[in-house]
Amino acid sequence: MDIASPVDERHATVPDFPGFLARIARDVPAHCILTRPDQTRVYECDGLALYRELPPVVVLPENEAQVIAILKACHEHNVPVVPRGSGTGLSGGATPHPQGVVIGLAKLNRILRLDPATCVAVVGPGVRNLAISEAAAPHGLYYAPDPSSQIACSIGGNVAENSGGVHCLKYGLTVHNVLRVRMVTVEGEIVELGGEAPDAPGLNLLQAFIGSEGMLGLVTEVTVRLIPRPQLARVVMASFPSVEQAGEGVTRIIAGGIIPAGLELMDKRSVHMVEPFVQAGYDLEAEAILLCESDGTPDEVAEEIGRIEALLREAGATRLQTSASEAERLKFWAGRKNAFPAAGRISPDYYCMDGTIPRRHLGRVLAAIAGMETRFGLRCANVFHAGDGNLHPLILFDANRPDEVERAEAFGAAILELCVQVGGTITGEHGVGLEKINQMCTQFTREELDAFAAVKRAFDPYGLLNPLKLIPTLVRCAEYGKMHVHQGEVRFPDIPRF
Amino acid sequence: MDIASPVDERHATVPDFPGFLARIARDVPAHCILTRPDQTRVYECDGLALYRELPPVVVLPENEAQVIAILKACHEHNVPVVPRGSGTGLSGGATPHPQGVVIGLAKLNRILRLDPATCVAVVGPGVRNLAISEAAAPHGLYYAPDPSSQIACSIGGNVAENSGGVHCLKYGLTVHNVLRVRMVTVEGEIVELGGEAPDAPGLNLLQAFIGSEGMLGLVTEVTVRLIPRPQLARVVMASFPSVEQAGEGVTRIIAGGIIPAGLELMDKRSVHMVEPFVQAGYDLEAEAILLCESDGTPDEVAEEIGRIEALLREAGATRLQTSASEAERLKFWAGRKNAFPAAGRISPDYYCMDGTIPRRHLGRVLAAIAGMETRFGLRCANVFHAGDGNLHPLILFDANRPDEVERAEAFGAAILELCVQVGGTITGEHGVGLEKINQMCTQFTREELDAFAAVKRAFDPYGLLNPLKLIPTLVRCAEYGKMHVHQGEVRFPDIPRF
Known part of the structure; x- marks a missing residue:
């Protein structure tokens, strides 16, 4: 290449x-x-x-x-x-x-077709994520991926970033819920990728397009899969005396063959940040809390909740509370979903990171982040899509104080490097953009970056679409000094790759 | 482009x-x-x-x-x-x-790692599909996609063709069950695509690679997702007085929010072809039979089977039989899984087609295929992954009789053209290869074929990898005379695109 x-x-x-x-x-x-x-x-x-x-x-x-x-x-x-x-x-x-x-593309905001029989909606890129579910609600259907910004974010943006949300563990990311994209190339030509059939002949370029951050073309139409709203959902809230034990709870649930509708972990600082703001009923004594949701028919949920409670107790949960009503379920989730705004109450600014790690390294990574708080002189609150290993550390800082922006950025970069070192990745659902362009040099080998660049050029030989993002140049990687090539692979001497 | x-x-x-x-x-x-x-x-x-x-x-x-x-x-x-x-x-x-x-690549047949805790196996491309499930069985896990050839076919070939199987409706194709591929480029460089985390940064090229039929690189390692074997599976066998009513049964099940583990339709000729061979207990009076499987916990299965039976009765099923034991379930499936070998008992040769149509056109397409039997002077038996609209017409012929090979090929091509005309695609799970290269001209616009060719060149600028397959040249399409371009889109005057 x-x-x-x-x-x-x-x-x-x-x-x-x-x-x-x-x-x-x-x-x-x-x-x-x-x-x-x-x-x-x-x-x-x-x-x-x-x-x-x-x-x-x-x-x-x-x-x-x-x-x-x-x-x-x-x-x-x-x-x-x-x-x-x-x-x-x-x-x-x-x-x-x-x-x-x-x-x-916000003005391309029409729902063009909604077919309850085939469970499909065709929408303009400017349609808001939540608006799709609202339009599908009368038919008992919804669009599954639910980023925290779902009230405002557009489906076109979701396609660009391959957005996730708290229910992605069970229902998948954008890439798993979009069937077809109609897009315009840099030359102004229409290309349709994917289709409503399960497999499409030719090269499967839809998934390469989803998450390509506007580097390959501009979306003008998105066909999404709608799924039936579950009859019932209940959430278990569990308190743990340590983050490690909460991590053990996550492991036991997954190893038990349960795929929860949501599985979220918050550390003590996050809980203390959120609870005064939301009054979600979170346990202020716990070192970590876990939220684990089950959905389905009432029988399925009853059976699964029983197993979840038993597994969490075995992992060392000190307090368990299961939502008894839809209002209580929403209250439990309100704390988690408002973690970002809550950060604004205790800190003038915050920087939300996004990395993914193998779940087994959870305790080790959170301990390392605690050490970084001292090193960079800033506080960090941790919320975590625990089921799929997606960390969202919130680095708290004050942009008006000398050096704090730089220290926050360095803190974030250190977290991402750590994610790669333990075998994870530098993004879970927020994309690379400008922010993580340097860490791409750590994540990928030269040959892998070459493959990205070659595909980028196949769609955009002039480099006009969203330049300087997502794919770093080798020059940039050399400057960043992070392309440690050894026999064609990036190597970290002390830690084996996942 | x-x-x-x-x-x-x-x-x-x-x-x-x-x-x-x-x-x-x-x-x-x-x-x-x-x-x-x-x-x-x-x-x-x-x-x-x-x-x-x-x-x-x-x-x-x-x-x-x-x-x-x-x-x-x-x-x-x-x-x-x-x-x-x-x-x-x-x-x-x-x-x-x-x-x-x-x-x-058959000699690269080692299972390199099997991790029950993370439900992942890393295998060489020559490992047989079924061998993965056999290795995972002691842990209660299996690899879901199950092509009929699963005893023999290799995971590397499954990756090349994005293979499916009767359980794909619920559990997905190869593309949904492979997490990572390690491959060698035409220059002999190693590139790893995908990863074990749910989202990977950079361009998502794994899915473009899966189903690329050896045109982008050679696989040397595949990481697959293993899933827990369901506690119980039962299958309902339903007889219908017409193919249309069987199709209506499919529609009602899907519209009822049920995603069966398998949903297969066989027409009368297939049933008569298979039953003497397998003695699966199929109803020889029925114009079509439907097999619908439910799996999960015993409670889930009982509840779902009840709903499936009611929906199929509403659609006009004349006889319903639900497997009462695992042996009976396997017997019901044995007929479907042996349809191809059974064809060999009533015809010296058969040509298995593979196209996908929107489910609502099932009756119309089968009627048109019946008409083609007269036109081409050959018999055709139809088996059908009904849940995902994937047709497998088996064209029966005798290669030793004059013209029968040519007529079988023309019959097959006519079926594929029909699939595209009703808004479907020219392949469900068998790939394009050499066989369907002409129909690619019908399926895609010039701009879409350009996009495929550009990505192909990004990986293989010299055109050395599996030449002449999958992506037709525009010259070839012009010769085939099927590139009906109208305002940038292929149009069929009488039938709207799906």
Whole structure:
């Protein structure tokens, strides 16, 4: 395979903005084109507000034909493209390019078809995640992936980032729940990937597209699978005297052949951060609490909850409480779902990390993070999609104090490096974006990065789509000093790869 | 995107076989290199015996280092590569290239790791599908996808073809059960795709690799997910007075929110073909029979079987019989699983097709196939993975009679065209290979074929890996005359796309 071409050198030619604006004025109404700083300011960052860049132009197309016209103009006039959904992403995937156009797809927000018989919905990329479930609710159906931002985030953004949520352990990520994507290439051509049949002939490019962070094309239509809402769901809340024992509870549940609808762990600091804010009834004495949900028919749930309670007791749970009503179930979850806003009550700023580790290393990794609190002089609260090993450490800092931003970033980078060292990955569900581009050098070998770059070039030979994100250049990796190549593989001397 | 380059013109230079053989002799033991026709004859076809080609060389490497050495030599000496597993494929994916080497991976047949705690097995590509489940059985686990050839077929071949099986409706295809693939590129470099974490950073190329029919690289290691064997499984066998009513039964079960472990339909000819051979107890009076399996805990199964029986009665089932023991369940399935061998008892040859249609068109498509029997003067028996719309018409013919091979091929092609016309696809689980290369022109637009070709070139710029298969050139489509492009989309004037 070729050496990964430096994507950031491919469009070294200066973009021709006047030509671009003249070209799109033919096809896109004037009210959809924003160029004044007071209009474009709101697009200067996504949910990762640490990274900001004022975009020279923002275009908000109202239909697919306009998306095609804009991309053709970008292609013709060498203008980099940053696609954007609702801007709730947490890795800087929608951070503007200083010389590029932001294409916001929020206006493509129609539900085009909803077929309860085949359990399928076809929607525009700007449709909000929760709006799909709301539209499907009268038919007893819903769309399963539920990121915490589901009230606001768009399905197009979910496709770009392969978003997850607390129910992903049982029901899968975006990639498991999207059947088809209709997208526009950088040349303005329509390509449909996937389909409603279980297997598609040809190369299976749908999954490569999902999670590609706007690097391969712009989505104009998404076909999602809807599933029947379970008759009943109940959640067990368990207190543990140590994080290790909570981790043991997770292991026993999975080893027992149970796939819970949700399995979340919060450490003591998270519990203390959340409880005064939400009054979810969390145990303030516990070193860790575990939330474990079962859903299905009433018989299935009763049987499974019994087994879950027994397994958690065996693992050393000191207190067990099972939701007795839907209101109580929602209250138990409200604490977990509000962990991020709650962080804002005890700290001026927080930085939400996202890494994945093999579950067996949970105790070791949390102990190491506790050590990092001292090293970087910052506090960290840990919430954890425990079932699939996805950590969300919340690093608490104050951007107005000297060095705290830098220390928070260094703390985050150290956590990600640790995830890779124990055999995990640098992202669970938030994507790579700008934020984790350096850690990609640690995660992958040169040959693997080459494969990514080659596929990127197959779709976007000019490097115009969301440049500088997701795939680092080898030059960047060399500068970062983390490409430890030994016989073709990245090696850490002391810790075996997972 | 670029115009799809004619892959079959990329290696127009003559392969240098003497140079190739001299090169591999350094790294591969002589007993692994077959060049005499009496040795290579057995590799002249795969399960699609209609296509035969005697390969000039067959190499059977014994480890990954040898695979690397062979691919480097192919690359250096311009030798096309045809990878092969157990040779049970049904679309000619392993048909030899007249100027290429067959690389058989059957000797890489070790189970490298089996971890019951994390429900994962790491195996060589030559490990047989069933051997994984046998190794996992002591831990109460198994590997879910179960192609009919599972006794013989290899996991590497399953990865190449994205194989399915009767339990795929509930448990997914190969793509849903493989977590990671370690592969060697055409340049002899190791690349690992995917991982054991639920989401992987970077581009999700694992799924593009699965089902890529040996066009992107050669597998040397596969990590699969193991799942707990259900406590109980029972199957309902239902007789229907018409295929349409059996189809209605399928619709009601799916619309009722039930995902059966298996949901298979057989028409009267299939039943009459199988029953004398297997004595499965099938109803010879029925126009169609449906097999619907439920698995889980005894309570779950009892509840679900009750609902299935009620729904099938509502759809017009005239006779219902539910397996009362594991032996009876296996007997009911034995008929379905032996449909292909049974065809051999009533016809000298048979041609197994593989297409997928939206379930609602079942009756219409089977009626059209009945019409084709007259048109092509051949009989056809239909078995059907009804739950996911995957048809397996068995066209019965006699290769020794004039024209019957040609008529069987034309019959098969007509069925595939029909599948596309009603909004389906040209393959459900057997792949495209050589067999369906023309129908790819019908299935996809020029832009979509361009995307496949561009990704193929990203991995294999020289077009050495399994040439002439899976992705047709535009020249070929033009000759086939089926690329009906209208505003960028293939259109059929009378039938709307699904």
